[in-house]
Amino acid sequence: MAKILLVDDEPLLLESLEIILTMSGEHEVCGKASNGVEALKLLASTVPDVMLVDLNMPGMGGIELIPKVKKDYADVKIIVLTTFYDEKNIANAIAGGATGYLLKDSGKEAILNAVSQAIKGQSVLDLKVMQKLNAMMASDQKDAQKESRPAEKDLSAYGITEREKEICRLICEGCTNSQIASILFISEGTVKNYVSTIYDKFDEHDRTRLVLKLRDFGL
Numbered sequence: 001m002a003k004i005l006l007v008d009d010e011p012l013l014l015e016s017l018e019i020i021l022t023m024s025g026e027h028e029v030c031g032k033a034s035n036g037v038e039a040l041k042l043l044a045s046t047v048p049d050v051m052l053v054d055l056n057m058p059g060m061g062g063i064e065l066i067p068k069v070k071k072d073y074a075d076v077k078i079i080v081l082t083t084f085y086d087e088k089n090i091a092n093a094i095a096g097g098a099t100g101y102l103l104k105d106s107g108k109e110a111i112l113n114a115v116s117q118a119i120k121g122q123s124v125l126d127l128k129v130m131q132k133l134n135a136m137m138a139s140d141q142k143d144a145q146k147e148s149r150p151a152e153k154d155l156s157a158y159g160i161t162e163r164e165k166e167i168c169r170l171i172c173e174g175c176t177n178s179q180i181a182s183i184l185f186i187s188e189g190t191v192k193n194y195v196s197t198i199y200d201k202f203d204e205h206d207r208t209r210l211v212l213k214l215r216d217f218g219l
Helices: 011-023 036-043 062-072 087-096 108-119 127-148 152-158 162-172 177-184 188-202 207-215
Strands: 002-007 027-033 050-053 077-082 100-103
Touching: 002 011, 002 036, 002 108, 011 027, 011 108, 027 036, 036 062, 050 062, 050 108, 062 077, 062 087, 077 108, 087 100, 087 127, 100 108, 100 127, 162 177, 162 188, 162 207, 177 188, 188 207
Parallel strands: 002 027, 002 050, 050 077, 077 100
Antiparallel strands: none
């Protein structure tokens, strides 16, 4: 029977979790703590298989507790059970060593499943948390791609002005001269003059080849 340590400052939630876990017949609640300080004291006398940990608690919250537990009790699996799923908390909890991240409204079955999966060495993330993580990863990947490209300021070597840079961006997006004129609220004739100047500065007079060259500058 797996031993579970509960850490939360809401007495009613602690009682509910103890009932849910005990009635499953597969888990034993070996201790309950209202914050991280109490949890560390309990760990000195009993080491659980899994800990269910809240993040926002007085004295010591979950974000501070998690890495302390993993440092001295590496085999203990930690599942965050909280109402918070902002990027900072998710990143800090996982970086600290949490193997699961659930929201308190996940439901009985989700909690029991998370505990069972954690015991098997598998991580479990709430759907909302997973979506947030995917968004974070996509953003990081996009930033990395931007950083890998030459900086736009390098265009200054070609004498490109800020207005010309705007037009270069729109050209790269596939806009026609007419569309560029509409977006920038200038005449199509003015756009043609700008495009002609850009061609001259890059010594390039083919629009497709110009776009390929501009792509190298992160546009």
